[in-house]
Amino acid sequence: MTAPAAYDPRAFPPFAVTVDIVVFTIEDGVLKVALVERGEEPYWGSLALPGGFVRPDEDLHKAAIRELAEETGLRSPEHLEQFGAYGDPDRDPRMRVVTVAYWAIVPDLPEPVGGTDAAVARKVLVSDVLADRDALQFDHHQILSDALTHARDALEDTTVAIDFCDDEFAISDLRKVYEAVWGVELDQGNFQNKVLEIDGFVEPTGSRRTGGRGRPPELYRAGPAERIDPPFRRPR
Amino acid sequence: MTAPAAYDPRAFPPFAVTVDIVVFTIEDGVLKVALVERGEEPYWGSLALPGGFVRPDEDLHKAAIRELAEETGLRSPEHLEQFGAYGDPDRDPRMRVVTVAYWAIVPDLPEPVGGTDAAVARKVLVSDVLADRDALQFDHHQILSDALTHARDALEDTTVAIDFCDDEFAISDLRKVYEAVWGVELDQGNFQNKVLEIDGFVEPTGSRRTGGRGRPPELYRAGPAERIDPPFRRPR
DNA sequence: CGAATAGTGTCTCTTAGACACTATGTC
DNA sequence: GACATAGTGTCTAAGAGACACTATTCG
Numbered sequence: 403m404t405a406p407a408a409y410d411p412r413a414f415p416p417f418a419v420t421v422d423i424v425v426f427t428i429e430d431g432v433l434k435v436a437l438v439e440r441g442e443e444p445y446w447g448s449l450a451l452p453g454g455f456v457r458p459d460e461d462l463h464k465a466a467i468r469e470l471a472e473e474t475g476l477r478s479p480e481h482l483e484q485f486g487a488y489g490d491p492d493r494d495p496r497m498r499v500v501t502v503a504y505w506a507i508v509p510d511l512p513e514p515v516g517g518t519d520a521a522v523a524r525k526v527l528v529s530d531v532l533a534d535r536d537a538l539q540f541d542h543h544q545i546l547s548d549a550l551t552h553a554r555d556a557l558e559d560t561t562v563a564i565d566f567c568d569d570e571f572a573i574s575d576l577r578k579v580y581e582a583v584w585g586v587e588l589d590q591g592n593f594q595n596k597v598l599e600i601d602g603f604v605e606p607t608g609s610r611r612t613g614g615r616g617r618p619p620e621l622y623r624a625g626p627a628e629r630i631d632p633p634f635r636r637p638r
Numbered sequence: 639m640t641a642p643a644a645y646d647p648r649a650f651p652p653f654a655v656t657v658d659i660v661v662f663t664i665e666d667g668v669l670k671v672a673l674v675e676r677g678e679e680p681y682w683g684s685l686a687l688p689g690g691f692v693r694p695d696e697d698l699h700k701a702a703i704r705e706l707a708e709e710t711g712l713r714s715p716e717h718l719e720q721f722g723a724y725g726d727p728d729r730d731p732r733m734r735v736v737t738v739a740y741w742a743i744v745p746d747l748p749e750p751v752g753g754t755d756a757a758v759a760r761k762v763l764v765s766d767v768l769a770d771r772d773a774l775q776f777d778h779h780q781i782l783s784d785a786l787t788h789a790r791d792a793l794e795d796t797t798v799a800i801d802f803c804d805d806e807f808a809i810s811d812l813r814k815v816y817e818a819v820w821g822v823e824l825d826q827g828n829f830q831n832k833v834l835e836i837d838g839f840v841e842p843t844g845s846r847r848t849g850g851r852g853r854p855p856e857l858y859r860a861g862p863a864e865r866i867d868p869p870f871r872r873p874r
Numbered sequence: 875c876g877a878a879t880a881g882t883g884t885c886t887c888t889t890a891g892a893c894a895c896t897a898t899g900t901c
Numbered sequence: 902g903a904c905a906t907a908g909t910g911t912c913t914a915a916g917a918g919a920c921a922c923t924a925t926t927c928g
Contacts (some may be wrong), residue, residue, distance in 0.1 A: 414654040414691055414733070415654075415655075415691060415692070415693060415694040416652035416653070416654070417652070417653050417655040417692070417736075418650040418651075418652070418653070419651075419653040419655065419736050455650055455651060456651070456653070456725065456736075458651040458734060459727050460727065461725060461726045461727055462723065462724075462725040462726075462736070484722060484723065486722070486723070487698065487720065487722070487723040487736075487738045489655065489698040489738065490697045490698075491694070491695050491696065491697060498694060500653075500655050500692075500723075500738070502723045502725065502736070572880085573880080573881090574879075589918065589919075589920085590879085590880080590881090591880090591881075591882075591883090591918095591919095591920080592917075592918060592919080592920095594882085595882080595883090596916095596917085612926085613926095613927095614878090614879080614926085614927090615877080615878050615879065615926075615927060615928090616878040616879025616880065616925075616926060616927080617878080617879050617880040617881075617924060617926050618879090618880080618925075618926065619879075619880055620880085620881085631874065632871070632916075635868070635917085637918090638867065808907085809907080809908090810906075810907075825891065825892075825893085826907080826908090827891095827893080827894090827907090827908075827910090828890075828891055828893095830907075830908065830909085831908090831909075831910090832889095832890085834908095848899085849899095849900095850899080850900085850905090850906080851899075851900055851901085851906065852898080852899060852900075852904080852905040852906025852907065853897060853898040853899050853905080853906050853908075854898075854899060854907080855906075855907055855908090856907085856908085868888090868889075871890085873891095
């Protein structure tokens, strides 16, 4: 903030600033990410993270919400959190762009996604995307990978996993979230005990879910707690 | 990345992009942050985080290293890590600036700091700066506060605390780092046991430090480990 | 009935932390 | 000697996880 150039508004190097959002959702028990088909060059037709330019009078968080709505039709995500900025000089072949990256949780992405614009959103298995280093253009592979790291960490000491679930959910639903994001299997009994022991994690609704196989589970809603202490460590 | 404006280089809203660095060091057993006296308006003479404009052909990390060298005379920090981006439209009264924030560790800041430029760097108690909400201009109070949170978290599951120490250090030196950053007192015996039990955290040099009061401590150097597993939790 | 899922309890191993005790230097 | 700091050990409580057992539904 102290470079002499600061005095002269014409002297600072102009950058484009964008936001990119890694939208996670769980479908069929596996973690997916919402990607849009690029409707323009470069990389026309290939998949990319939803995102776009920040407007001159808009803060970064609001820009992320707006782009998410425009490109995926989502009104508002259950969780939206910034985790880093990416600004290598050659990360975008067109111009110098610094992007601010967010990760988001939506419990259920609307099916016929795609806003008023041309972009068409698809839900893709995170594991598939990460397995193919060239599935995403720009540095979006790295951004997705970093987002997954942040999401995994977040599940360890916050209650955000609940944001993947519907308003009322069974403990096993919550367990499947942890299993999908962490990519591990968790012991059903131990998980149940642990979640119920953590103060304010979940609250009983008093009702049960009927119709499935097996004993009908009791249903819970989100409790007031935001942090899990001691943290819920994932197996290594 | 899919806004139609992307096609037209003149259509994207131009931003200034800066980096700001929160440089932590420990002096007299307390955590300090390096601040520079602003040599320009606005807020001439008041304190701010070192930082400045990213150059057109420079990546963010290198920009942070360069600004650090220019403004504090540091050749290279022991640790430099990005932790967020700040871009509220009115965070800088002069123009629209998005800043990418880093936190850094230096074991020993050179005393007659201040580079070739006008900026004069000072080490200030972090607790003092945070206690006075108006000590820093822009959103630097928030940035410092967030940096401290990240540093505290980093000490829990990485070995970066060693970067605050000299090449050879006593276990008690390391303990004082944790105490300064976390703002707590730790049991001397338990800390010693724990550090020595963690594989690859520290390696004995075979020598001792002489001259102080009390039993001369054995000296250690950094081990190969980068992560502490299980994490070293700070008392709540 | 058996299969499937939910819910509860028990046991063991590890870790965190309080704290006592010993070791070795300076004044 | 007193004092200060370093280094080691012991005990206890809490948590993690393996696993067994019970409960309740459907087909």
